[in-house]
Amino acid sequence: MKITEYITALRENIGKAREQGKTVVLIPTMGYLHYGHLSMAEAARKQDEDHEEIYIVMSIFVNPLQFGPQEDFDKYPRNLGRDSSLAQEAGVDILFVPAIEEMYPERENLTQVSVSGLTNILCGLQRPGHFQGVTTVVAKLFNIVLPDVAYFGQKDYQQFVVIKQMVKDLNIPVKLIAAPTVREADGLAMSSRNSYLEAKERKQAPILYHSLLEGASLIASGEKRPEVVREKIRQKINKETSGKIEYVEILKADNLGPVDTLQGQVVIALAVHFGPTRLIDNILVEV
Ligand code: AMP
Numbered sequence: 615m616k617i618t619e620y621i622t623a624l625r626e627n628i629g630k631a632r633e634q635g636k637t638v639v640l641i642p643t644m645g646y647l648h649y650g651h652l653s654m655a656e657a658a659r660k661q662d663e664d665h666e667e668i669y670i671v672m673s674i675f676v677n678p679l680q681f682g683p684q685e686d687f688d689k690y691p692r693n694l695g696r697d698s699s700l701a702q703e704a705g706v707d708i709l710f711v712p713a714i715e716e717m718y719p720e721r722e723n724l725t726q727v728s729v730s731g732l733t734n735i736l737c738g739l740q741r742p743g744h745f746q747g748v749t750t751v752v753a754k755l756f757n758i759v760l761p762d763v764a765y766f767g768q769k770d771y772q773q774f775v776v777i778k779q780m781v782k783d784l785n786i787p788v789k790l791i792a793a794p795t796v797r798e799a800d801g802l803a804m805s806s807r808n809s810y811l812e813a814k815e816r817k818q819a820p821i822l823y824h825s826l827l828e829g830a831s832l833i834a835s836g837e838k839r840p841e842v843v844r845e846k847i848r849q850k851i852n853k854e855t856s857g858k859i860e861y862v863e864i865l866k867a868d869n870l871g872p873v874d875t876l877q878g879q880v881v882i883a884l885a886v887h888f889g890p891t892r893l894i895d896n897i898l899v900e901v
């Protein structure tokens with residue numbers, strides 16, 4: 615596996631892979647890798663078994679644009695040594711680890727990409743500017759790498775829908791793949807931020823997923839009122855954890871539109887704070 619900090623070196627390597635007829639796959643991350651990240655490299659690598667030769671680019675970049683001023687940019691966990699061995703084991707071909715100056719040499723008058731709908735709900739409400747930071751960096755990565763395929767996790771469901779919209783609106787020729795959420799054995803969605811949790815919080819955190827499952831089974835038993843399902847989830851979290859709910863929402867899965875009566879495919883999404891640590895999770899439910 616190669617590692618580079620530089621756009622020119624990255625492009626040279628990708629160019630060679632493309633000359634060999636390989637399909638270029640991009641997996642953007644902020645590092646501190648866990649199996650949620652690595653599962654995407656493994657899923658991509660499986661395409662080789664289908665006789666499609668692929669070249670996997672994984673980026674690790676803690677993108678300052680997507681953090682608010684009071685957020686955890688400075689203390690976001692970083693460990694490049696560990697990340698590079700994990701990426702290599704997972705079959706990544708090249709790890710792109712740019713410095714901030716490489717990505718944003720002119721930070722002052724930066725051109726940014728913003729998706730106008732979809733970003734003023736859910737996580738966008740409490741994190742103004744967050745999605746603009748995400749779409750800006752992802753658009754840059756798409757232009758740097760020119761991937762045929764890009765993987766994003768379903769764990770960040772709103773992010774996936776926003777990026778899908780950007781790709782559509784800007785006619786970016788990339789195939790997006792949503793990777794299923796990878797969980798710890800007790801159900802907690804893997805996240806680099808789980809490392810912030812104190813022991814007691816870590817014990818309670820899987821209840822978020824269990825509350826989503828309870829919501830899903832209430833729907834399966836015939837409940838059609840989203841507010842009843844949301845309330846059930848809220849009650850469980852409030853009763854069984856010390857977490858402070860930011861939101862529990864049920865929206866249309868394809869476009870995050872509002873749902874009056876539960877039908878079709880919906881996403882149940884939540885954000886909960888355990889002390890300074892903000893966790894998100896979601897599940898898709900077919901009604
Ligand atoms: P991050 O490093 O948190 O920015 O995540 C990088 C990519 O990995 C994003 O597309 C995330 O949605 C995805 N991801 C993060 N956690 C998980 C998980 N537990 N399961 C699947 N994908 C994940």
